[in-house]
Amino acid sequence: MTLLETSATSTPEDLLSPEETYRLDRQHVFHSWSAQGALKPMVITRAEGSYVWDGAGTRFLDLSSQLVNTNVGHQHPKVVAGIVEQAQRLCTIAPQHANAARSKAAQLIAEVAPEGLNTVFFTNGGADAIEHAVRMARLHTGKYKVLSQYRSYHGGTATAVNLTGDPRRWPNDYGSAGAVHFFGPFLYRSHFHATTEAEETERALAHLEQLIAFEGPGTIAAIVLETVPGTAGIMTPPPGYLAGVRELCDRHGIVYIADEVMAGFGRTGRWFAVEHFDVVPDLITFAKGVNSGYVPLGGVVISDAIAATFRDRPFPGGLTYSGHPLACAAAVATITAMHEEKIVENADRIGREVLGPGLRELAERHPVIGEVRGLGVFWALDLVLDRETKEPIAPYGGTSEAMAVLVAACKANGVLPFTNYHRLHVVPPCTVSDAEVREGLAALDAALSTLEAHLGAA
Known part of the structure; x- marks a missing residue:
């Protein structure tokens, strides 16, 4: 019997043994971030x-x-059920049309976001959330440069990987994305020879302030920070650091983008990790935990001030699957379960x-x-x-x-x-x-x- 002759309800797991799954993977699948010949998935x-x-x-x-x-x-049974119910009603629709799953997901996300961030742009994942957040910041400010930490990861697409601080940037970095890197606070391996959290905060902020001065405040559109850097080492920022970044951004007209792709939606014990530090960014990027990855989804939560920039001016960005109904239904079910349970x-x-x-x-x-x-x-x-x-x-x-x-x-x-x-x-x-x-x-x-x-x- 060929694959075409099997029941339409058969799944790949029904059709393939683990051994055949492995064989076909090594024959046909190209894996990310890897030398293909060394892999044994x-x-x-x-x-x-x-x-x-x-x-x-x-x-x-x-x-x-x-x-x-x-x-x-x-x-999670509630999330699986939400996807199934949505698939039976409406699997996909172009993003220019309103659909109930996207509308409800946006509402639920805005309700748990900091005050003043009430609008959501949906993407397919975290990297393109960063891409669009940076685009918004550049258009909102009329400036181009974006600052980010060396110990960071922001995604694998062109702008996101240039903003990334870890070595995955190196083969993709041609110095042309307007990305400028700086040292963030990390007391255990301090770049600033600090011995206390207070010293680390003070010296890290002084370093960032000097970098802004040397790069030119009038050239900097945004600072992108993982609230708690994830893949780079889970370094919780010391008290006062993020508040100091917020003050520098306010002083120089720089957009503060909080990358919460990994830290958001409960991971740190808060809906968003910025809640631990009592700061409100201008843009928040999210993905991953918003629906536990059951269907690819990411996005940007947008402050009212930046949203107003595009009230009468078109935003030059978009995605075929922005606010995909199955992904948004998974988000609705996930956030609802998070509240209920x-x-x-x-x-x-x-x-x-x-x-x-x-x-x-x-x-x-x-x-x-x-x-x-x-x-x-x-x-x-x-x-x-x-x-x-x-x-x-x-x-x-x-x-x-x-x-x-x-x-x-x-x-x-x-x-x-x-x-x-x-x-x-x-x-x-x-x-x-x-x-x-x-x-x-x-x-x-x-x-x-x-x-x-x-x-x-x-």
Whole structure:
């Protein structure tokens, strides 16, 4: 029987064995950010809640939330039902037409956004949210340059990857996107030789103020900041820093864009991470957690002042799938479930009472942990060869045998990890339970012991 002769209700999982899935992947699929010949992707056959299963039927606790986006966990029944109901009513419609799913999603997002941000432009993901936010800022101000931190990631499209601070920018950076980078605050590896959070805030702001002066305030359209940088290391900004950025933007007529693609929608224990710091940006970019990635969706939450710029002036941007009904229905179901089930509150409590304390206890037992950082269900372990020198166990922009040992040990202990350079990120779904966190902590404890045994024998 050929594929065309099978039932129309058959899914790929019905048609392909795990072995055939892997074979076809390696034959036909081009993966992102990878040398294709070195890849051995794990085949995932199903997922539920905080767990995924591989092709051999092995269950893994998903401490990665995939790419830190399954905030309501896998296969949340209310979100799945919302997508199915929408598909039965209206699968797609061009963005020039109003549709109920997009209207309701925009309302729900505006209701949890800071006061004064009441309009939403929908995109397909985080990178194109950054692209359109920057375009809005440039048109609103009439200026071109955009400032962003070195330790940052903003997406893989042209403008977004040039604004990115990490090494994924290097092969794509031709110095032509108007992007200017600066050092943000990070006390553990301070660029400013600070010894306290207050010093780090003061010196980081002085550095940014000087950069603005040298670049020319009249040339700078926007400053783009991940409220809590994610892939770059989950460095929570010290008290007063974001308020200082807000003041600099106000003083010089610069648009403040908060990149909340990873940190938003409950990840830090708040709807948006800016709530921790009592600042209101001009634009907020979002994606990932807005519907847990069930259907691709991103967007920009727009301040009233910037929205007014385009009241009578056309905005020169758009996407075929802007506000796609299936994606927006998933967002409506996700945000509704988050309210009804107090999922954001759960993330906050888990971080304060279970995950944060548990990770700090691991640091007491494992000298390979140099620092524990995080909020909510958004944590990173900075792994070092020596706590005094803070020498990382893998180089910046690369990996090491030690990190490969750690990843293998995590999987052997039933955990799907998220690692980047010399860090282990601990980022379970916002719906994770106390028992699941303790299960994960025990697995990490064992994996870290394996890592330290490897380092001791090396």
